[in-house]
Amino acid sequence: MKKQVATIISIVLIILIAVFALMNLERVSVSFGFTSVRMPLVLLILICLLIGALIIFLFSSTQSVKKNRRYRALENQSQQKQDELRDQIDQLTTHLKSLETRLKNSYGKQELGTKDQQISDLEAEITKLTDKLSSQK
Structure with a gap:
């Protein structure tokens, strides 16, 4: 949208600029400091418009390049x-597996x-019972 x-x-701006340019057909003198040129005003307006569009394009493209890099x-x-x-x-998973193994081993040892x-306890009880038996004989 x-x-x-x-x-x-x-499009509306382009049409307005074209109408404005066509209303200014007389020749004008443009001084560049080291030389002077006579050209139609419409051509001068279009050249200035293109230069402005080029400058805007360059600024926007540099911003776009910066954004892409970022x-x-x-x-x-x-x-x-x-x-x-x-x-x-991965490290935590490996550590968890080793802890689970240790827990299983610990449970088995318990x-x-x-x-x-x-x-x-049974051997001690057997010894007691054996001692009782031998003392009763």
Whole structure:
């Protein structure tokens, strides 16, 4: 929608400039400091218009180039941050897996420790019972 409005406004301005230029057909003298030239006023108006359009184009294109460079720099920074975050996620995942393994091993060791304790208790009880048996004989 904005482009359509801009196009319509541009066409209207071009028509107004053309009408203004056609109303000024007499020849004028233009001094450049080192030389002087006589040309139709309409030609002088059109040349000045083209020079102004060229200057505006150059300024807008330099701004566009700056914006594109900034955009690419930000895009690269974003990609680097994403890569860093992926690396951190991978490291955390690896660390989580190792912690899970340690927890499983720790749980198994606790079970073994509990069973070893039960075996020790049973052996002690067997020893007591054996001692009782030998003392009763």
